[in-house]
Amino acid sequence: MDKMKKKIALIGYGVIGKRVADAIALQNDMELVGVCDVISDWRIQTAVKKGYLVYAASDEAKVSMEQVGIPLAGGMGELLDISDLVVDCTPKKVAAKNVETYKARKIKFILQGGEKHETTGHSFSAENNYASGLNRESTRVVSCNTTSILRSLTALKKADLLENARGTLLRRATDPWESHLGGIMNTMVPEKDIPSHQGPDAQSVDPELDVITMAVKVPETLSHMHYWTVKLKKKASKEEVLKAFKTSSRIKLIHYDQGLVSNNTIKELFMDMGRPWGDMYEVALWEDMLKVVGDELFYAYVVDNQAIVIPETIDAIRALTGIETDGNKSISMTNKSLGINQ
Template sequence: MKKVAVVGYGVIGKRVADAVNLQDDMNLVGVCDIISDWRIQTALEKGFAVFAATKEADEEMQSAGISVAGSMQELLEQVDLVVDCTPKKIAAINVEIYKKRGIKFIVQGGEKHETTGHSFSAENNYNSALNLDSTRVVSCNTTSILRTLTALKRADLLDYARGTLLRRATDPWESHLGGIMNTMVPEKEIPSHQGPDAQSVDPDLDVITAAVKVPETLSHMHYWNVKLKKKATKEEVLDAFKTSSRIKLIHYDQGLVSNNTIKEMYLDMGRPWGDMYEVALWEDMLKVVGDELFYAYVVDNQAIVIPETIDAIRALTGIESDGQKSIVKTNKSLGIN
C-alpha cells in the first residue's frame, strides 16, 4: 500500500482523491488546500484527513470549525507520493518542496513538460514512467489526442493528423465568475499548444492542432482529419479504436447528438458528477474516404485525466510494472467497461 497525498482539492484534486480512495494498492493519507468553504467541508464528510497548506489557511480552517489534521509539511512526512492539483503558480513552488524532500510527485497538464522531464499517457508510455521521481499527466485535450492517435498508430494506420478543438470557456462550477458570452475566440497561434504537447509524450506523432474557445462549459469537442498510411475500411479504423479501453464509441442516431446529451447519459449511468473518463467518439459520424479519415469526439475536461493519474501513481511507485494490468485495474475501480 503506497501512501498518497493530494495537494489542491479543486476540480481535479477532489476527483483524484476519490479515485485513490477506491484503489486497494494505495492509501489516501490526506488532502491539502487553503480553502475553508463547502469544498473542504465535503472532504471531511467523506472521511478524508484535511491538512492546511499555510499557517494562514490553518487559522481560517480552525475558525470555520474544520478539524485540521496538520500542516502540509506534516502531511508530506507521511507519504510516498504527492499528486499536485494546484494552480500553475502554486504548483511551481510546491515542486521545489517535493524535490528537496525527495518525494515522488505528479503534476497536471497545466505545467510545462520541463517541470518533470516526463509527460504521461497510460496507453502510450507507461513503461517509461516506471520508478521515476516525477511525471506530468498531460491535459484533458492532449490525453484525448494521444488515446485516439496512439490507437491508430498501433494498427499501423496513422500517417499524420490535423485537428480542430472547440474548447469550453471555463470550468462549470466557475461559470458565474467569468467566461465568454455570445462570441467565439480563436487561439492566435497554429499549432495550438495541444499538438506540441502530444509530441512531448510521442515525438514521432505528426500532429497539428488549432483551437477555438466557445461559450459553453460542459466539455471540449474535437474534429479530426487523419491521413492514413493506406486505404482502409471503416471497420479497420473502428477495430483500431476498439483496442483502447478508454475510447467509448457512441451513436448520433441514438440521441447522443450533443455534449449535453452525452453528459446526461453518464449521469444516468450513475457516474460521480456524471464524469466521462473515456473519449466519446461518434461511430456513425466517422467517415473513411480512401486513405483519409474524418471523426469527431467529446472530451470531459474534468474527468478524462483521472484514470491516467491513478496509473501514473502505480508507474512512479513501481507497485505495478505492467501498464496493461494497471489500466485494467483502474478501469474496474472507476466503472470503465
C-alpha cells in the same frame, strides 16, 4: 494504515483534486493519507464529510480553517512526511512552486497538465508511455485535450494506420462551477497560434506523432469537442479504423442516431449510468459520424475536461511507485475501479 499500500498525499482539492481523491480511495494498492489546501469553504468541508484527513497548506490557511471548525491533521510538511508520493492538483503555476518543496524532501510527485513539460522532464499518458514512467521521481499527466489526442492517435498508431493528423478543437470557456465568474458570451475566441499548444504537448509524450492542432474557445462549459482529419498510412475500411479504436478501453464509441447528438445529451447519459458527477473518463467518439475516404479518416469526439485525466493520474501513481510494472494491468485495475468498460 496498511503498510503494504503506497501512501498518497493530495495537494489541491479542486475540480480535479476531489475526483483524484475519490479515485485513490477506490484502489486496493494505494491509500489516500490526506488532502491539503488553502481553502476553508464548502469544497474542503466536503472532504471532511467524506472522512478524508485535511491538512493546511500554509499558516494562514490553518487559521482560516480552524476559525470555521475544520478539524486539521496538521500542515503540509507533516502530510508529506507520511507519504510515498504526492499528487499536486493545485492551480496553474502554484504546483511549479511546490516542486521545490517536493524535491527538497525527496518525495515523488505528479503534476497536472497546466504545468510545463520541463518541470518534470516527463509527460504521461497511460496507453502510450506507461513503461517510461516506471520508478521515476516525477511526471506530468497531460491536459484533458492532450489526453484525448494521445488516446485516439495512439490507437491508430498501434494499428499502423497513422500517417499524420490535423485537428480542430472547440474548447469550453471555463469550468461549470466557475461559470458565474467569467467565461465568454455571444462570441468565440480563437487561439492566436497555429499549432495550438495541444499538438506540441502530445509530442512531449510521443515525439513521433505528426500532429497539428487549432483551437477556438466557445461559450459553453460542459466539455470540449474535437474534429480530426487523419492521413492514413494506407487505404483502410471503416471497420479497420473502428477495430483500432476498440483496442483502447478508454475510447467509448457512441451513436449520433441514438440521440447522442450533443455534449449535453452525452453528459446526461453518463449521469444516468450513475457515474459520480456524471463523469466521463472515456473519449466519446461518434461511430456513425466517422468516415473513411481512401486514405483519409474523419472523426469527431467529446472530451470531459473534468474527468478524463482521473484514470491517467491513478495509472501514473502506479508507474512512479512501481507497484505495477505492467501498464495494461494497471489500466485494467483502474478501469474496473472506476466502472470504465467498453
